[in-house]
Amino acid sequence: MDADNEDPSKDGRSDKVGYLKMLMNQFTQMRSFPIVVLGGLLCLMGVLWPEPEHQRPLTVAVNVWPGTETLVMACDIVNTQDQRINVVEMSWPTAVMGAFRKRVVDAAVVTLDEMIRLEAEGAKPRAVLVLGISQGSDAVMGHPGQQSMAHLRGRNVGVELRSGGEYLLWQALAANGMTLQDVHVIPLNLAETEDAYHEKEMDAVVTTDPWCLRLLEKGAVALFDSRQTGLELTRVLVVREDALPTYRRELHSLVSACLKLNSPTGLPGSARGHDAILRRQGFTLSQWQKSLGRIHVPDAAENLRLMTQNSGGLEECLEKMIGTMRKQGLLRQEIKAQDLLIPYFLEESP
Secondary structure (H helix, E strand, C coil), rough: CCCHHCCCCHHHHHHHHHHHHHHHHHHHHHHHHHHHHHHHHHHHHHHHHHCCCCCEEEEEEEHHHCCHHHHHHHHHHECCCEEECCCCEECCCHHHHHHHCCCCCCCCEEEHHHHHHHHHCCEEEEEEEEEEEEECEEEECCCCCCHHHHHHHCCCEEECCCHHHHHHHHHHHCCCCCCCHHHEEEEECCCHHHHHHHHCCCCEEEEEHHHHHHHHHHCCEEEEEHHHHCCCCEEEEEEEEHHHHHHHHHHHHHHHHHHHHHHHHHHHCHHHHHHHHHCCCCCCCCHHHHCCCCEEEEHHHHHHHHHHHCCHHHHHHHHHHHHHHHHHHCCCCCCHHHHEEHHHHHHHHH
16 A cells, blocks of 8 residues: 555554653653652752761769779779760869860869869859768878978968869868968979978978878878868769750769669779779778778768758858858859759669
8 A cells, every 4th residue: 555545544543642652751751850859859958957966975074082983983884885984084183173164074073162163163063972071081291290280381382272172271271270371382283292292392282092191101290181171071973064964864873883882892892803993093902991991981871961951961061161262262153052962863863
C-alpha cells in the first residue's frame, strides 16, 4: 500500500501516543520538582542548623590535702561508660578558686572563707558535701624557740593570700591581740611553704597537711592551728549553681560514693591500696595515718545536720565568718549564708 492510501486512523494513534508521552514527561518533571527543592532545603538546613551541644564530663578541681583523697577515690568508683567525672589536681587553693571562677571546672574543694570569696565574686558556689573539718591539719608553723604568735611581731610570715591560709593567719593574730599590720606578710603559694620555712629570712609559714605534718616531724612548732577555729577551717565540695541541674545524676552518685568511703570499711586498709594516695601527698603510710587523725570527716547523718541545722551548723558558722570578714574589710558584698548550702544530694543519699 502506498503512502496516499495509508489508514488515517494510524496517524491518529501516533499523534495520541506522542501526546501521552509529552504529558507523562511533564507530570514526571512536576513531581520531581518538589523533591529537588525539598532535597535542597534539607541540605541547607544541615549546613545552617546548629549541632547539638556536647556536654562535657563533670569536672572537679582539688588541691593537695589529705581530706580530698576520699573524693578522688569516689570519682574513680562512679566513673562508668555512660557517666564520667574528671578530677583536676592543683597545687594551691587560689589556683582552684581561679579555675572555678573562670568556669574551667564545674566543682571544687574549698574552705568556707574561700566559698564566701567566690560568692562575693559572682561565681555562685553551692556546697553539696562536707569533706572534712580541719582539727590541726592547718597551722601557723614557727621555728624552735618561738613560743607564741607574739614572737612574730615585726617578723616575716609566708602565706597564700586570699585563701584559707590568710584567714587562719588573721584568726591567729586576732586571738593574740594583733593584726596583719603587726607582721610582714610574704605572699607564697601553699606548695612553696615547706621550702620557704627553711629559708633563714622566713620566720613562720601558714600551711596545711601534707606540708604541715612534714614540718612538724622536722622540729617545726605549731604556734596556732585549726583546733582553735571550730568549723571555720571546714572543706566543702562546691558546685556552680547553674551546673547543679546539668550534673544531677553525677553529683548524686559522687556524694553517695564519698559517704560510703567515709565508713570504717570504705578506705583501703593495706599499704598497697594507699600507693596512689601516698604518691600524691608525699607521705609514708605512717604519716598518712597520722594525717587522718588531724581531720574530722562527718558521716552522712552529721553531714546533713551540718548543712541544715541553724544552731551549731554551717549556716551559723558562715554568718559569723561573713560578719567578721566584712568588719575586717575582707568582704564588701552582702552574702546570705543560707544561699550557699544545698543539702539536696545528702537528703537523696541512702
